[in-house]
Amino acid sequence: MTGSVNLLPKDGEVFLFPGFFTIKESDWYLDQLLKEINWKQEPIVIFGKQVMQPRLTAWYGDEGKLYSYSGITMKPAYWTKVLQEIKRRIESATGHRFNSALLNLYRDGQDSMGWHRDNEKELGIDPVICSVSFGASRKFQLKHGSEKSLRLNIELTHGSLLLMQGSTQHHWLHAIPKTAKPLQVRINITFRYIVD
Ligand SMILES: O=C(O)CCC(=O)C(=O)O
Numbered sequence: 001m002t003g004s005v006n007l008l009p010k011d012g013e014v015f016l017f018p019g020f021f022t023i024k025e026s027d028w029y030l031d032q033l034l035k036e037i038n039w040k041q042e043p044i045v046i047f048g049k050q051v052m053q054p055r056l057t058a059w060y061g062d063e064g065k066l067y068s069y070s071g072i073t074m075k076p077a078y079w080t081k082v083l084q085e086i087k088r089r090i091e092s093a094t095g096h097r098f099n100s101a102l103l104n105l106y107r108d109g110q111d112s113m114g115w116h117r118d119n120e121k122e123l124g125i126d127p128v129i130c131s132v133s134f135g136a137s138r139k140f141q142l143k144h145g146s147e148k149s150l151r152l153n154i155e156l157t158h159g160s161l162l163l164m165q166g167s168t169q170h171h172w173l174h175a176i177p178k179t180a181k182p183l184q185v186r187i188n189i190t191f192r193y194i195v196d
């Protein structure tokens, strides 16, 4: 994709396309996804303890692509028409193929995602992760794993596309922090490619 610069100072590549989808398209996708996705609050295992995730999630993808994530194994549901349409658009714009997607629903500013890397072994060595956002803007934080002074905040707005690739997942962690602001709902979809 052209017209964007790498936002990372070193050790990976992150590109942002703020208005990838128009406001009108984004409003419609938000509406459809709120209605049709089978949203659930799932447990994860942290330090051997089972806790509920602070957001709702769903997995969609090609048949037979199992995915383990923070101590749980997920069997994805098959793509909906709307997800197939979004996938087709980001595939033609990025030139990358995706066969699975994690959907996150942040109900308000109290829903969040902790620091992590998208480095599950199913994703291969240098995964390409394509993240699209609809609804409330949220702050996406990045921090370098060993150089503690390297930090970056990116505002993920309604209709934005964020691409993480190269060695990013080896060196950088990312998170969506809680905020006290009264926020509306936000949906984020991270498209991934699960290697056989
Ligand atoms: O909601 C976001 O923008 C981040 C989602 C994320 O990091 C993930 O799904 O792994």
Ligand SMILES: [Mn+2]
Binding pocket: 116, 117, 118, 174, 190
């Ligand atoms: Mn992630």
